[in-house]
Amino acid sequence: MRFNFFSRNSAPTVNHEGAPAFTLTPQVELYAAVATAALSDQFYEHADTRLQRLRELVAKNEPVFVAQLAVYARESLNLRTVPLVLCVELAQLHRGDSLVSRLVARVVQRPDEITELLAFYALANARSGNKVLNRLSKQLQKGLALSFNRFDGYQLAKYDRDGAVRLRDALFLVHPNAKDAAQQALFDQLVRGELPTPYTWETELSAVGQGSYATDADRQTAVRQTWETLITSGKLGYMALLRNLRNILEANVSAATMERVCDTLADRFAVARSKQLPFRFLAAYREVKALPSGHVAAVLAALETAIAHSAVNLRGFGPDTRVVVACDVSSSMQKAISPRSKVLLYDVSLVLGMLLQSRCQNVITGMFGDTWKRISMARGPVLRNVEEFYRREGEVGYSTNGHLVIKDLRERREVVDKVMLFTDVQLWNSTGDGGTLAREWAEYRRTVAPSARLYLFDLAGHGTVPLEVRPETGVALIAGWSDRVFDVLSALDNGGSALSEIEKIDL
Structure with missing residues (x-):
């Protein structure tokens, strides 16, 4: 089936300002709503209004198109929440094959997306507390079980967070079959709350913050050394690096460490792997540009290089195209x-x-x-x-x-x-x-x-x-x-x- 983008049946209407406008086909309207969905209040539309419109549009579209759009939103647009919404809404409407389970297994790429999907499932079905554990769609359950099998101990521990639904609750609900004895041991540790604390920048800095120090200078030294270790170890992910540039500069890390930071930011392969939305570079640029550090100029240059790399595959236009x-x-x-x-x-x-x-x-x-x-x-x-x-x-x-x-x-x-x-x-x-x-x-x-x-x-x-x-x-x-x-x-x-x-x- 080909979903023709161009609407040949546009009906005259008015927009939010009361100006003349045209409607879109259900496919195009759903595509536009999904591609721009932060599911938060906007100037013209509240979050719950957008969510209701998404539900109505899912019902108007072919299930295969909805599934393809969910994958596109997750894998190409790097959106996390709205693909989960599409999975749940599609599960409400579609039966008779494995489309939903295959979709869920593909869209869920982090352990916390399991719990987020279940939390939305509870919301969509007006359930609260342990009632979310009742009458879960079989296809959702099967897809989530397949997702559980992909995660290792580090990932499970990193994303085992407090919330309306915990990973432990999800495990009891989904009943994934462990692929081997080692994974069964991880599942048992998750149930008992005994997964080892993962090595992440959050846990490392939290440990520093909870330490006792003779002076503020000692505390600042510990924070600086922790940032230097995180950066030089390569354990600080690209997004975490981007979001913590202000903290790193204010910690007054060494010149060699800042050189490593700038090299990582400007590395075209690191940029490609990170899949950052372009505006993330602007947010980082604004966070650091007014700081007094002498390293700011180098960081700003690295961010310019990074966003240029993010558009390296953008097909531009030559001098003959105006x-x-x-x-x-x-x-x-x-x-x-x-x-x-x-x-x-x-x-x-x-x-x-x-x-x-x-x-x-x-x-x-x-x-x-x-x-x-x-x-x-x-x-x-x-x-x-x-x-x-x-x-x-x-x-x-x-x-x-x-x-x-x-x-x-x-x-x-x-x-x-x-x-x-x-x-x-x-x-x-x-x-x-x-x-x-x-x-x-x-x-x-x-x-x-x-x-x-x-x-x-x-x-x-x-x-x-x-x-x-x-x-x-x-x-x-x-x-x-x-x-x-x-x-x-x-x-x-x-x-x-x-x-x-x-x-x-x-x-």
């Missing part, structure tokens, strides 16, 4: 992607926009709010360019007049090949002149550039678009926060659909 990269800096974009994050949708827009800009040789960049403003940037320093945009965002105001990007091109009679809008897609006209993106785009293609293509990079997944998405209009929708969105762009340019990457997944 590209416009326009970033939405409106008020609705200035919403954190999750409760614990300082990263805004606005930041995601700028990071993805500047990643693309770094790969284009003939490019116009700018931002839109009340107005549209072109801003010339050097090609290359992605994070520094993002910060420059961030510093200047007040220059265009906070409405969502995306149609002005196209109006500017039309009035200049400027021919371009591709227009990239990074936005939450809730476009509306605050000028009162009645202009819309749909109208401006149709007129631009009719009078200036008939073969131009418009790509809407949807960063919020609210379920509507400001103009019809189909080949005849030259419009495509791409959703998500990962650099993998550019794989979709490549698929579109090669005659595929935006769901081509999902269709490739073999279950």
Whole structure:
């Protein structure tokens, strides 16, 4: 079965701002909702509303597509929670084969995802306490049993955490058959609470924090030495390193250790293995740039190198391809992607926009709010360019007049090949002149550039678009926060659909 990305039956509706919009096919709407799901409150939509919409969309789609999308979200977009939601919702609706068990076994890649899936299963079935241990879907149970068999003692101990469901509870519920005597011994240790304490940066620093010291200087020395040991041992994972740069710099580790930190950050193989979402590099960049350490400059340079490596497979455009990269800096974009994050949708827009800009040789960049403003940037320093945009965002105001990007091109009679809008897609006209993106785009293609293509990079997944998405209009929708969105762009340019990457997944 081929899931055609382009919606030929778009129905007129309105978006969250009351502006004219079009609906999406169930497949595309589910794809966009999943690719942008942090399952936390957004500017236009509360987390429980998004969750309910996901449930309704799962019911409207073919089970195989839902399963392929769950795998895509976990393995390509590196999302953790929403694939588990799709597994549980699919288990509610689909019976008669092993699709759900195979999906669960593939999506669950860490032991804590077993307990998270069970906790959501309890929530989805309105159960509490030990009631989650009753009437578990047989296919979920089988898939989780297969997952248990993949984890070693270190992994089980590392992720055996307090919560509504513990790994011990999950073991009793799932009843996995140990693959050998050694694994059975691990399961027995888990039941008794006797798994050895794992060597992790959290446990090592916790032990230091609980120690007794004669002076604060002695405590600081112990913290510094612990960080140096963690870093030189290679036991500090890439994400942990990225998230702890401030702590490492403030611990005043040695110059040799900082050199090791920078080398690891900038190592292209380490970047590839880490599968970091691009905005993680921006978050780290901001955490350290104002610190007084003399090593900050080297760390910032390493982060620039790292994010460049993250986009190394991004298919750019040469001098013959004229590209416009326009970033939405409106008020609705200035919403954190999750409760614990300082990263805004606005930041995601700028990071993805500047990643693309770094790969284009003939490019116009700018931002839109009340107005549209072109801003010339050097090609290359992605994070520094993002910060420059961030510093200047007040220059265009906070409405969502995306149609002005196209109006500017039309009035200049400027021919371009591709227009990239990074936005939450809730476009509306605050000028009162009645202009819309749909109208401006149709007129631009009719009078200036008939073969131009418009790509809407949807960063919020609210379920509507400001103009019809189909080949005849030259419009495509791409959703998500990962650099993998550019794989979709490549698929579109090669005659595929935006769901081509999902269709490739073999279950």
